[in-house]
Amino acid sequence: MSTGPTHDMLAVYPESPPIDLARTLDLAGHRWKAVASAAEAAGHEPAQGWAGAVVACDGDPEGAWAFCGALRRRENAVQPLLVLISGAQMADLELRHDLFDDFCITPCHPVEIETRLRHLLARGGGNVRPDVVSYNSLVLNLETYQATIGGTPLDLTYMEYELLKFLAQNPGKVFTRETLLSRVWGYEYYGGARTVDVHVRRLRAKLGEEHANFIETVRSVGYRFGQSRWSA
């Protein structure tokens, strides 16, 4: 139907995208605007909103993922979101599965990028991103930053909420304190691992005695949220 997207403005990151990417987008007839940050993306957003985003993780992976996260946490989450990564970065994808819709392993054929973009756009943004994370009676509302358990709201602080969200998004999986610090607190964080312990303790307290065991301690390893699907 569409010979070329007309009213579809894509956000591209970083501000000086790889020349191959720029050429590919141009040749395919896409309209796009490169931005340096999520704030800039919000500032330069067209009236109809972004039609999607393409993020190259080559130069600055940290910044790129932060950018993805920011676009997804917005009021109107930008969709679809295509990331370009190197093969070595593929391991990063697993824990960030909620931050993108599709990915390309660079270097890749320009046609592949174009095909994936077309596919994503044709599906109208593709997959629906859940705006809540839930486990049993626990519900995290990603839009309002509120948590409830059995319907009654929990009064969580920011870090408590982020930690619980991260754990609840990966139920059953064990994380070391170091992993939690880097994924929840941030990469450049240089702090003691006991910080995690204390936050876990407060979370357990707020979850209540009945649900404190939502967060399990795995001795000598770290923490796990929820039970493995096998221990049913």
Next chain:
Amino acid sequence: MSTGPTHDMLAVYPESPPIDLARTLDLAGHRWKAVASAAEAAGHEPAQGWAGAVVACDGDPEGAWAFCGALRRRENAVQPLLVLISGAQMADLELRHDLFDDFCITPCHPVEIETRLRHLLARGGGNVRPDVVSYNSLVLNLETYQATIGGTPLDLTYMEYELLKFLAQNPGKVFTRETLLSRVWGYEYYGGARTVDVHVRRLRAKLGEEHANFIETVRSVGYRFGQSRWSA
């Protein structure tokens, strides 16, 4: 095909899939069944339905696309659907964008297939396939640090888990106590060899009388996990 949860059976086309694909699926712990046609896919469908489909278009593109179309036209459309195509076939995708959810350009890294499957399954609400080590009814979940035997969880301590994991990753191979100490406990470890004995004993106890013989004693040498193919 490895053991695992029973509700994640993938349909694979064609009936004799590329060996690389088969190996990738097995190593990732997926359960799958190769089928020769859409009719056969319907006939062999598990009670809970297919968790998804992987279609290799290498040999017979027409048949492969017909297969995809049939799965999509069914009462319960099979989702998600991942197709493997060569670069030359990329042009086919545009006209068939409604017949698949994601694609891989072959030849590609096995990790990419696995990553895309994970992503698709996670989106579809299906369970993400964990990394597992399994032997008979014993399953070690490397993500959750949990072990089960015949579906019932084993309550292993950290060292017990590590020892069992190492042994189970090398079934049939005999290890001296010294080797086990250096590989499981660490190279710089300087302790008595009887430590291994005690841990083996506890492992056998927790495996239960029925499966205690998973760990065999090789007198004057060490221990072996699983049976030698020469044993009577």
Next chain:
DNA sequence: TTCCCAACTTCACAGAGCGTTCACATTCGG
């Protein structure tokens, strides 16, 4: 600006869990 309070981090200590070792019993090979 200055103060204040909430949130976050760090610290210290106690308790529990777990790994290691030892002593003794048992089995195996010759």
Next chain:
DNA sequence: CCGAATGTGAACGCTCTGTGAAGTTGGGAA
């Protein structure tokens, strides 16, 4: 039947985690 290798139970001691509290930071109000 003997010696060596292994199985077994118990006790010791260390490491890790839970926990209360002190210390630090940052943002908002007066």
